[in-house]
Amino acid sequence: MESKAGRDWRSVLLAIASTGGAIVAVAMAIIVIVYQAAMTFGGDHKHPLIDAILLASAILFIGALLIPAAYYSFQRLIGEEVAAEPTKPMNIVTGVLLIFAWLGVSTLAQIFYGNTILRWITPPFYILSIGLPVYFFARLAIGGLSSGSKQRIWGALGSGMILGPSLAAFIELILVVFLLTGVGVYLGFHPELRFAFNTIKNQLNNAPNPDDILNLISPYLLNPMVIVIALLFFSVIAPLVEEAAKSLTVWAVFDHLSSPAQGFVIGALSGAGFGLVESLLASVQPDSSWATTLFVRGGTTMMHIMTVSLTGWGIASFRANKRAGRLIGMYALAMFLHGLWNASVVLIVIGSVRMTLGTQSLNIAGIALIVFGISILTIVTLIVPLVLGIINWRLRTATSPISSPILPFLPPQRREGEDAEGNRD
Numbered sequence: 001m002e003s004k005a006g007r008d009w010r011s012v013l014l015a016i017a018s019t020g021g022a023i024v025a026v027a028m029a030i031i032v033i034v035y036q037a038a039m040t041f042g043g044d045h046k047h048p049l050i051d052a053i054l055l056a057s058a059i060l061f062i063g064a065l066l067i068p069a070a071y072y073s074f075q076r077l078i079g080e081e082v083a084a085e086p087t088k089p090m091n092i093v094t095g096v097l098l099i100f101a102w103l104g105v106s107t108l109a110q111i112f113y114g115n116t117i118l119r120w121i122t123p124p125f126y127i128l129s130i131g132l133p134v135y136f137f138a139r140l141a142i143g144g145l146s147s148g149s150k151q152r153i154w155g156a157l158g159s160g161m162i163l164g165p166s167l168a169a170f171i172e173l174i175l176v177v178f179l180l181t182g183v184g185v186y187l188g189f190h191p192e193l194r195f196a197f198n199t200i201k202n203q204l205n206n207a208p209n210p211d212d213i214l215n216l217i218s219p220y221l222l223n224p225m226v227i228v229i230a231l232l233f234f235s236v237i238a239p240l241v242e243e244a245a246k247s248l249t250v251w252a253v254f255d256h257l258s259s260p261a262q263g264f265v266i267g268a269l270s271g272a273g274f275g276l277v278e279s280l281l282a283s284v285q286p287d288s289s290w291a292t293t294l295f296v297r298g299g300t301t302m303m304h305i306m307t308v309s310l311t312g313w314g315i316a317s318f319r320a321n322k323r324a325g326r327l328i329g330m331y332a333l334a335m336f337l338h339g340l341w342n343a344s345v346v347l348i349v350i351g352s353v354r355m356t357l358g359t360q361s362l363n364i365a366g367i368a369l370i371v372f373g374i375s376i377l378t379i380v381t382l383i384v385p386l387v388l389g390i391i392n393w394r395l396r397t398a399t400s401p402i403s404s405p406i407l408p409f410l411p412p413q414r415r416e417g418e419d420a421e422g423n424r425d
Contacts, residue, residue, distance in 0.1 A: 010252055011076045014155045018070035021162050025063025029056035050119050051285065057123035058280040061131070062161055065276075069158035072151035082149040089144035089396070095136065102132040103295060110291035122286075126294070130279045133298030134272050137305045141268035141388045144396045145261050152253065156266045159249040160273025160308075168245040168274075175237065222353060230346050239338035243307055243331065246274050250312040260316040261395040267312020268305050275301030299381050303341045306384045307334035309391075341380060348373035 036052030072082050109125040112118040147153055249270035250263055257263050279297040283290070314330025317323070347369045354366030 008076070010155075011073045011151070014151075014158065015070055015073035015077060017162055018066040018073060018155075018158050021158070022063040022066045022070060025059050025066070029059045029063075032056045032059070050113070050122065053120075054123055054126055054286070055284050057127060058130075058284055061127050062277060062280065065161065065273075066158050068154040069151070072149070072154055076151055082151045084146060084149050085153070086146045087139065087143050089392070090136075090139045095140070098132055098136045102129065102136065102298060105129045105132065106291045106294040109294060110286075113286045113290065126284075127280075129294040130276065130283065130297060130301075133301050134276045134279075134305075137298075137302045137385070137388065138268055138272040140385060141305055141309050141392055142265045143392060145265050145392065147262050147265035147269070148256070152266070153269060156249050156269035157273045159252065160246065160270035161277050162273075163248055164242070164246040164270060164274040165277045167248070168242045171241045171245070172238065175233075175241075222350070227346075227350060231343055234346050235339040235343040238342060239307075239335040242274075243311060243334050243338060246270055246304065246308045247311040247315065247331075250308075250315045254315065254319055257316040257319045260313050260320060261398075263312040263314070263316020263319070264309050264391065264395060265312070267315075268309040270312070271305040271308030272301070274308070275304035278304070299377065300341070302381065302384055303338060306388060307338050309388070310334045310337075313391075337380070337384075340376065344373040344376040344380075346373075348377075 032052050033049075033056050036047065036049055039047070040049045076082055105125045106129040109122055109129050112122045112125060147156070247267065247270070250257075250266050253266060257266075279301055283293050283297050287293075310330045311334045314327040317330075318327040351366040351369030351371075351373065354369065355363055
């Protein structure tokens with residue numbers, strides 16, 4: 001993204017992708033609103049127009065965040081210098097205020113959406129409820145650290161929003177297609193199972209409400225083989241695919257990384273972009289627990305920022321010392337953290353299904369799974385911000401361009417005239 005030559009291929013690609021992404025976002029937002037408005041005025045009130053406006057606002061917000069990356073890339077391409085702008089470390093007061101604001105706007109989004117008149121001003125609160133935790137955790141990770149020019153900062157965020165989600169979704173879609181194809185082939189060789197499958201499909205199509213649908217599919221959701229497949233996909237395959245996709249932003253500037261701190265910063269920004277897009281699209285459908293969903297999505301964003309900052313750190317350390325051990329170790333740690341988070345969510349979902357079925361034995365097992373999953377998520381949620389803050393502080397105080405992703409860190413270099421404790425003669 002940064003280069004002495006104005007025609008650097010990364011600047012060209014970033015300018016095209018960011019500009020194109022912003023234009024596509026505007027077009028998609030208009031299409032979503034026009035289509036839903038036509039459906040609403042045509043008598044289809046199943047999906048309220050406000051839901052389409054929420055989706056359109058999310059898409060427009062993503063497009064707006066791509067504009068700075070496009071602007072600074074074109075500025076670079078015409079030969080103008082793009083200045084660096086390091087962020088300041090986040091202080092405790094700012095952090096506390098952001099957390100309370102995050103909780104407040106999430107609650108207000110739920111309240112306003114439930115009101116017939118006030119629901120039309122819900123979109124800004126929805127955007128803030130997703131954007132504030134992204135800013136909080138990204139600022140916690142990169143505050144006080146220099147990653148280079150504004151083009152690199154906004155480019156890393158933009159790449160995280162475009163490249164990571166697109167590539168990860170494409171690969172995961174291919175894997176799902178292969179899985180469904182395999183299921184189809186298996187059913188083809190077992191006609192009795194195909195008949196049972198068609199029966200279930202017809203029952204689902206005729207189910208009058210979601211409770212009936214859940215009762216029909218719950219025996220299959222609780223099948224041990226299904227649970228193993230779900231854990232394998234969400235806790236092993238998805239982290240493997242997503243961490244590889246999210247780290248491509250760091251690899252794109254590999255030859256311009258001058259320190260592990262720069263890799264850490266670019267990785268954190270890429271993770272912030274990925275988490276922003278995922279959270280906006282995953283929480284765009286309001287329900288009775290929307291405020292909780294909006295608040296919890298911040299934890300998922302935190303996880304993405306943490307994991308990609310680790311892989312970015314490992315990539316930059318590999319660039320500095322050509323030792324693959326740290327690179328592999330950081331990827332393994334990031335995938336483990338991602339897999340642990342996803343596995344906890346899967347266990348909570350399974351526990352909730354067991355609780356819904358209502359029998360005493362299933363309720364006990366369901367409660368145990370829910371408590372275990374929530375406990376793991378709570379521990380991770382408490383530890384990760386602390387770790388991000390500590391890593392940020394140690395990287396700001398370290399002066400060597402070759403520092404280990406774990407400990408030990410090298411102490412700050414003494415200036416001329418200072419003793420070992422930093423006191424001047």
